[in-house]
Amino acid sequence: MASEREVDIEAFRAHLAQTSVGRRIDEVVIHHTWRPTAAEYRGIETVRGVRRYHMGVRGWSDNGYHVMVGPDGRVFLCRPLARSGAHVSGRNAHTVGVAMIANFDSEEPWEYGGMRACCRAVAALMERFDLPPKAIRFHREFAPKTCPGLKLGLAAFRNAVVETVAEASRMRPKIVLLPENALIDCRAQVEDGVTRVDLRALVEALGYRIHDHLQDQRKLYLERLTGAM
Ligand SMILES: [Zn+2]
Structure with missing residues (x-):
């Protein structure tokens, strides 16, 4: 039809x-x-x-x-x-x-x-x-x-x-390739030669997490997760 x-x-x-x-x-x-x-x-x-x-x-x-x-x-x-x-x-x-x-x-x-x-x-x-x-x-x-x-x-x-x-x-979203051959989709985009990523997706895939609860919001704190990697 x-x-x-x-x-x-x-x-x-x-x-x-x-x-x-x-x-x-x-x-x-x-x-x-x-x-x-x-x-x-x-x-x-x-x-x-x-x-x-x-x-x-x-x-x-x-x-x-x-x-x-x-x-x-x-x-x-x-x-x-x-x-x-x-x-x-x-x-x-x-x-x-x-x-x-x-x-x-x-x-x-x-x-x-x-x-x-x-x-x-x-x-x-x-x-x-x-x-x-x-x-x-x-x-x-x-x-x-x-x-x-x-x-x-x-x-x-x-x-x-x-x-x-x-x-x-x-x-188009890019994928980050890591040495261990793990693929992380961190929703990266290249704008004017600068690569921007979803940082949380990237660091969590690497076995870290971002501290949300610390007072100093001007600094970014990453904590290595136990047992990860
Ligand atoms: Zn024609």
Whole structure:
């Protein structure tokens, strides 16, 4: 039963992690819908409308795209990733189709409210399928069309996705590796080159505890737990 589902970026990542795709993915092909335009967008009803058009008029089994992004930054899962899309003639077998609901022949891509969400979704796909930036392709490379729009350049879009990947890796929790091969998840994050950790999680894993009850709050007291380590 063909349908669509709105997901936030974390749910999108989780979906990718949990989904067995069962076909080789070599490229992510970017589209704009052209029609409907961003101005014509009406939330998930617009996504349903695209699916109904693809099924009823084009005679396809489902929405031709796997992922659609709205100008409000909402991300929609459309055709299952396990199935080849219907979005780029002759190149559907090993690609994922991502469409922004917009007309970038006339609408401004870098003012588009869904651009950041689209870059994050494409970054998540690249990570999931271990793809390099050159695996980001535009529909117009393979068809006599302007898709995804005359105003959107491939190099600029690839750069925007690469920046998103770098940003995501800076924000992702890191794990501390200890000499004894114990892994401690201390929710570390690197910000501007400074690693910040949840100190309590770290010291307790090392066999210490933090004294909460001493008077001098300006100093931090660690107590070695007996029997630990
Ligand atoms: Zn296209």
